[in-house]
Structures are given as structure tokens and as C-alpha cells.
Amino acid sequence: MLFKLLIFPGFLFLLLCAFVFDWVDRRMLARFQGRVGPPWYQPVADFIKLPTKEDTLPQGVNATVAAALPMLALAAVLTASVYVPVAGVVSASFEGDLIVVLFLLSLPALTYFLAGWISVGVYSILGGHRSLLQYFSYEVPFLMAVAGPAVLSGSWSIASIVAYQAQTTWGAVMQPLGFVLAVVGLIGKLKRDPLDIPKAKSEVVSGSLTEFSGRKLALWRLSMNMQTVVGIFLLVNLFFGESRFFDVLPAFPVFGLKALSILLLLATASAIYARLRIDQLADLGWRILAPLALLQILANVGIGG
Amino acid sequence: MNIEVALRELLHPIVRWARRKSPWVLHYNSGGCNGCDIEILDTLTPRYDVERLGILKEASPRHADILLCTGPVTRQSRDRLRLIYDQMPEPKWVAAVGSCCCSGGVFQGAYNVLGGVDHVVPVDMYIPGCPCRPEAIIDGLARLLELIQ
Ligand code: SF4
Numbered sequence: 515m516l517f518k519l520l521i522f523p524g525f526l527f528l529l530l531c532a533f534v535f536d537w538v539d540r541r542m543l544a545r546f547q548g549r550v551g552p553p554w555y556q557p558v559a560d561f562i563k564l565p566t567k568e569d570t571l572p573q574g575v576n577a578t579v580a581a582a583l584p585m586l587a588l589a590a591v592l593t594a595s596v597y598v599p600v601a602g603v604v605s606a607s608f609e610g611d612l613i614v615v616l617f618l619l620s621l622p623a624l625t626y627f628l629a630g631w632i633s634v635g636v637y638s639i640l641g642g643h644r645s646l647l648q649y650f651s652y653e654v655p656f657l658m659a660v661a662g663p664a665v666l667s668g669s670w671s672i673a674s675i676v677a678y679q680a681q682t683t684w685g686a687v688m689q690p691l692g693f694v695l696a697v698v699g700l701i702g703k704l705k706r707d708p709l710d711i712p713k714a715k716s717e718v719v720s721g722s723l724t725e726f727s728g729r730k731l732a733l734w735r736l737s738m739n740m741q742t743v744v745g746i747f748l749l750v751n752l753f754f755g756e757s758r759f760f761d762v763l764p765a766f767p768v769f770g771l772k773a774l775s776i777l778l779l780l781a782t783a784s785a786i787y788a789r790l791r792i793d794q795l796a797d798l799g800w801r802i803l804a805p806l807a808l809l810q811i812l813a814n815v816g817i818g819g
Numbered sequence: 820m821n822i823e824v825a826l827r828e829l830l831h832p833i834v835r836w837a838r839r840k841s842p843w844v845l846h847y848n849s850g851g852c853n854g855c856d857i858e859i860l861d862t863l864t865p866r867y868d869v870e871r872l873g874i875l876k877e878a879s880p881r882h883a884d885i886l887l888c889t890g891p892v893t894r895q896s897r898d899r900l901r902l903i904y905d906q907m908p909e910p911k912w913v914a915a916v917g918s919c920c921c922s923g924g925v926f927q928g929a930y931n932v933l934g935g936v937d938h939v940v941p942v943d944m945y946i947p948g949c950p951c952r953p954e955a956i957i958d959g960l961a962r963l964l965e966l967i968q
Contacts, residue, residue, distance in 0.1 A: 540870070549868040555840065556873055562837035563884075568908035570881060637879075715878040727881040727908040 515605070523600035525592065532739035533557040535746070538774065539781050546785035557739070564732035572725050574634050580726070583629045584733035587622040591740045594618035598747045599673060601769035602756065610670045615748060616657060619703065622741055623649045626705075626712070629734075630722030641721025645712035647792055648702055651799030652709065656699025658807035662692035663752045666814045672751050679755030686753040688817065692810040693753045695803055697779055700745045702795075704738065707784035711792050746776045838884070838910070839964045841873045845883035845907070849900045849936060850926070851890020854950035855917035859887060862953040869957060872964070880906040885963065887956075888936045891919045891926045897939055904940045914944040914963055916956055921945040 518524055536557040544551025571580055597604065597611040623645060630642020663685045664670050667678035679685055686693040702709040713721035723734055754772045756765065790798065848856050862869055863876055877883045880903050892900060904913070915936050918924035923934040936942060943966065946959035 544865075544868070544870060547865045549865040550871050551868070552870050552873055553840075559837045559840035559873060562833060563841040566834050566837070567884075567910070570906070570908045719878045720882065723882075724879045725881055731882060 518603070518605040519596065523598075523603050524595070524605060527600070528592070528595055528740055528743055529736075531743045532736065533561070535743055535773075535777055536739050539742075539777055542778060542781040543785055546781065561732055561736065564727075564735070565729045567728040569728035569730065570725075572634055575632055575725070579632055580629070580730060583625045583632075584726075584730050584737060587625040588733055588737040588740065590618045590621035590625075591737055591744055595740070595744045595747075597672065598744055599676060599751055600747060601765040602676070604673060607671060607673045609674075612660070612664055612670045612672050612675070615672070616660060619741065619745065619748075620649075620653060622737060623653075623703070626722050629726070633722070633725040635725050637719040637724045638722050641712050641718045641724065644718065644792060645705070645722060648705070648709065648711050648795060651795045652699050652702025652803075655695050655799060655803035655807045656703060658804065658811055659692045659695035659699055660748075660752060662689050662807075662810050662814050665811055666817060672748075676751050676755035684754050689753075689810055689814060691806060692814075693749075695807050695810065696749055696753065697776070697783075698803060700749060701780060701783055702799075703745060704742050704780075706780060708787035708789050709795060710789060711795060714789060742777075742780075743773075746773050746780075749776055835968060838967050842884045842912075842960070842964060842967075843875045843877045843882055844885045844887050844960075845877055845880055845903070846887045846889070847900060847903055848889045849891070849896040849920075849939075850893035850932065851917060851919055855889035855920065855948075858950045858953055858956065859889065859916060862956045867953050867957060869960070872957075872961065874960065880904075881908060883907050884911060885960070886911065886913045886940070887916055888913060888920050888940075888942075889916045891923045892933045892936050892939050893931050894933060895931070897933060900936065900939050910967075912943045912963060912967070913940050914946060914959055915942045916946045916959070917951055918947045918949040921947050924949060 520526060537552065537554055540556065541551040571577060594615045596606050597615050599607070627642045627646050627649075630638040630640075630645065663675050666685070666688065667675045669675060669678070675685070682688065705712055712718070713723065718724075723731065726734060750769060750772045846856070846859055861867065886904060886907060888900070904911070913936070915921045919926050919935070921935050923932060926932045927934065933939070944959050944963040946955055948955050
């Protein structure tokens, strides 16, 4: 159990994945733009450098809360990762763990807003507000899209959704619409381009994190990277679970390949789309994504019976 | 106490390596003609791709390691430059980009100009040129990174 929690598929493995995914992501984006991109050790260098810097906070900020928020975000993501299987290996699982994971993965959005709210800067507060607005736009379609596989398989446990796909086929094949919506929702959740409205550099400096430096910034970045990893793993489980039609190779490399393909999708999206305005995002979320997600769920109810 | 010192000695090469490999820059124009700002933007374009050196352009002074200054310091921007410098967390470095940033250049002696940025903040690397080429900026930054201890 301890081995599972700390090493595989727990903390150390996720840390490694966070670094690797960060590098692969930046590298792919660079290649899309015709650049070379950072060397492989770049995420490690960034992560070592930040804690050695001075830890500044503006006057009037509650130091305890400011220190607790990034840890809370990281803790929520790590707790969620306990229930997300990696190539079939999972630390803990029960009926309904999908709901727990979704709840835990939405906690970082709240801490992100609070981080902006407490740090008494105009840009931070504006970034915090934007993050909440974005949260209300993407979260509902994301939840509905992720509920799709659960409705289809008749179970709210990630392990049994994976098992259901082993009997039928990949979730992404049976509900392509749901998969696309989940990817869009994930982009919004991770605040990546083109949905990086809360931290748009040219508009609100760095959003909520403008006033954070040193160790806290390192923790924020780590929690973001971990969130990317856990979110991608979740999608792989829900939409590309083990399938006897497609998966002939051993489980672990196939799982890695699937995860990297979703990362490639995310990187492609950030390379080819420009940032949306906040009202465009609200439009997209409520007028297009949410009805489509509803449609997918209805279709799933029809198929799953 | 001794253990702490020993640990610091042990970690020092790693920390120095990380600082050299991950310099995040902040760009501020304290009164130049904008020529050097365009060159800095050039430096950040895919053609020169400074992310190879780990250089990222950050928007917040709190995240930055190196302040890239352009232009001479005018009386109006003096306090802002100082404020931005003070907001950056230690350890921090300043690179003066462009002749007028190094010495006042063509603006020397103007009624509203104090001179180079070294009148206001300590400068670690002077990169002359009017405007200086992206190659010169990259070279200056690479040399500045070598100075980092
Ligand atoms: S050095 Fe020359 S080009 Fe650069 S800001 Fe000064 S006057 Fe403009």
C-alpha cells in the first residue's frame, strides 16, 4: 500500500510524469512554432531554482493562508490521484470514486481564486474573478462529458468503467462527442491556451499568481503540472480504457502512449487557437458545449439502456 | 549548525546549475525610443528561440530573475524602475540593453533624462548597440548566466 502511495502509481511516479509531461508539452509547442524548445532538464531546473529564491509577499497578505493555498491545491490533486488507475494499477478504489476525483480536481480552481482574492493586487483579484467565471463555463460541460462513460457503463467507479471498455471498446469510439467535450473541459480546467483567460499575460500579468514568488510559486506550478498529469490519466481511463480490440501490447507502454497522445492534443490546441475572450468562453460553454454534453448523455442512456 | 553549512555547500553546485539554466526575464522600458524593445521581442521570436537556454519572459516582477532594461532613465520612470526592481525576489540581476540604457546614449544631457539605468539600479551586464542586435542580447545574457554564482 505504502509502495503504491509513494512510488508507483503514487507520488514519485506522478512527480516524474509531471516533469516529463511539462517538458514534452513545451517541446511539442516549440516544434509547432518551428523552434527547438527547452532541453530535457528544463522543468527540473525551474523546479529547483524557484524554492531558492526569496519568498516575497505584499503587505497586508495573510502569510499563513498564502502558504496553505498552494499546498491545499497540491494535496487535493495528489488525493485525487490515489483513485486514478495507471495502466490498471490503482492505490484505492470504491464505487463512486469518480465523483470524489471530480470533486477533488475542482478544488484547485477554488484555491486559485482564493489566491487571487487574498493577494490584494488589482491583477490578482481580476485574475481570480476571471478564474471563477471560467470555472462556471467549463466545469458543467466537463462534468457532463465525464459522466457520460459512467452512464454508459452503469457504474461510478473508474475501475469498472475501464472494465466495461474491456468488454466493449474504447469510450472515445462509442462517444466521440463526449471525448472532445472532456478535452475542451480539461483545457479549461488546466487554464492552458486557448482558455488561459485567468492568467493572460498581456491582460492581467499572471492572474492570481502575480504576487507569488519562490517556494509558493514552485508549489503552484507543481500542482498545475500534477493536475495536468492526473487529468490526462483520468481521461485515458474513461475514454481509452483497456480494450481487447485495440490493445494488444503490454499495458504500461500503451497507457503511456495514450496519455502522451492526449497531451499532443492539448499542445496542438494551444498552438493553433488564439485565446478566447471571457464572454466568448461563456457563450461557448453554455450555448454549445453544455447542450452537446446533454445530447451525449441522452445518447448514452439510449445505448446503455 | 555545521550540518547546515555542509548541506549548503553540497547543494550549492545544484542550485547554481538551476539558476543558470532557468533565467526568467522581465522587460521594462524606462524611456528609450522603442528600438531596443523591438529587438528584445525579436530575441523572443521562434527564429532565435531563447527557450533553448531556459529563458522565459515573465510578466510579473515577482517571478523574474533578470530585469532587461531598455532606454535611459527619465525622471518620470525613475521611481517605477526602482519599484519594479524592488519587487523582484532575490537573487536578481539586471541587464542593460542598448547604448542609451548603458550610458544615456543619444539622450545624454536631455533635461528630462538622468542617464543610464545604473543611476537607479545596479547593472550586472551592459549590452551596447543602438539598437543592439538579438545576437548581442543573447550573447550578453549567456555571459550574464556565466557570472551567476
Ligand atoms: S539604444 Fe538606440 S535604439 Fe535602443 S532604445 Fe536607445 S536610442 Fe533607441
